[in-house]
Amino acid sequence: MKRPILPAALALAGGLAAPALAQEYEFSAYTGWQTLPHSRISGDFPGTGASYDELIGWDGKSFQMPPYYGVRGTWWRTDTFGLALEFTHAKAYMPESERDALGFDRFEFTDGHNILTLNAMKRWPQEWGAATPYVGAGLGVAFPHVDAETTTGSETYGYQLTGPAARLLAGVSYPVTERLSVFGEYQFTYSTNEGDLGDGGTFSTDLKTNALNVGLSLKF
Numbered sequence: 001m002k003r004p005i006l007p008a009a010l011a012l013a014g015g016l017a018a019p020a021l022a023q024e025y026e027f028s029a030y031t032g033w034q035t036l037p038h039s040r041i042s043g044d045f046p047g048t049g050a051s052y053d054e055l056i057g058w059d060g061k062s063f064q065m066p067p068y069y070g071v072r073g074t075w076w077r078t079d080t081f082g083l084a085l086e087f088t089h090a091k092a093y094m095p096e097s098e099r100d101a102l103g104f105d106r107f108e109f110t111d112g113h114n115i116l117t118l119n120a121m122k123r124w125p126q127e128w129g130a131a132t133p134y135v136g137a138g139l140g141v142a143f144p145h146v147d148a149e150t151t152t153g154s155e156t157y158g159y160q161l162t163g164p165a166a167r168l169l170a171g172v173s174y175p176v177t178e179r180l181s182v183f184g185e186y187q188f189t190y191s192t193n194e195g196d197l198g199d200g201g202t203f204s205t206d207l208k209t210n211a212l213n214v215g216l217s218l219k220f
Contacts, residue, residue: 024076028183030215034060034068034090039206041094045103046154046201052102058207059093066091066111070187070213074121082121086138086167088189089114090209103151111145113207114159115189117167131174134185138167142191142207154199162193173217181217186210 036058045052062068069089076082094107117140125132142165148156171185188211194204 025220026074028072028217030213031069032213034062034211041205043202046197046199084119105149107148109144113144115165116140133172135170156198160195162195165191179219185213
C-alpha cells in the first residue's frame with residue numbers, strides 16, 4: 001500500500017516545479033522611427049497669465065541628438081505570459097511657426113518625453129517556426145524634460161512628473177543565438193501632461209507617439 005506514495009510525490013513535485021523551470025528573464029534595448037500626431041496645448045502664458053490654446057503638429061526628429069530609444073526588462077512567468085518594466089525616451093518638438101504664434105522661442109520635450117510603464121506581455125513561441133510573435137500593454141507615468149523659452153525671456157528647463165501614460169505594442173523576435181535575439185515592433189504611447197512653466201505659466205497637452213522599433217534582446 002505504501003509503494004505508490006513515492007512516485008505520486010515525485011510526480012506532484014515535478015508538476016509544481018514545471019512553471020518555475022519555464023521562467024525566464026529578458027533585457028531588451030531598441031531604437032527606431034518615432035512620430036507624433038497633432039494635439040492641442042493650452043495653459044497660462046508665463047509672466048502675463050494670459051491663456052493660450054493651439055493645435056500643434058509636433059515633430060519627433062528620432063535620429064537627432066539625443067536620439068529616440070527605449071529599454072525593457074521582461075520577467076516571463078511562463079512560456080507565454082510575462083511582466084515587463086519599460087522606459088521610453090521619446091521626443092516632441094513644437095515647430096517654429098506654431099511657437100511663434102504662441103510667443104515661444106522654444107518649446108520641446110527632447111531630453112525627452114519620458115514614459116515608464118508596467119506591462120503585461122503575451123507571446124506565442126513555436127507558432128511561426130523560430131520566430132516568436134508577441135504583444136504587450138502597460139500603464140505608468142510620463143516625466144518629460146520640459147525645455148521652453150518665451151519671446152519675453154522666461155525659461156523653463158527640467159524634469160517634471162506630468163501625468164498618467166499608457167502603452168501598446170506588437171512585434172516579432174527572432175533568435176540569433178541561444179541567448180540573443182533581434183526584434184522588430186510597432187509601439188504606441190499615450191500620455192496626459194500637465195506641468196509648470198517659469199514665471200507662473202502652465203501647460204496641458206495629451207501626447208501620442210507612434211514608433212517602429214528595432215532592437216536586441218538578451219535572455220538570462
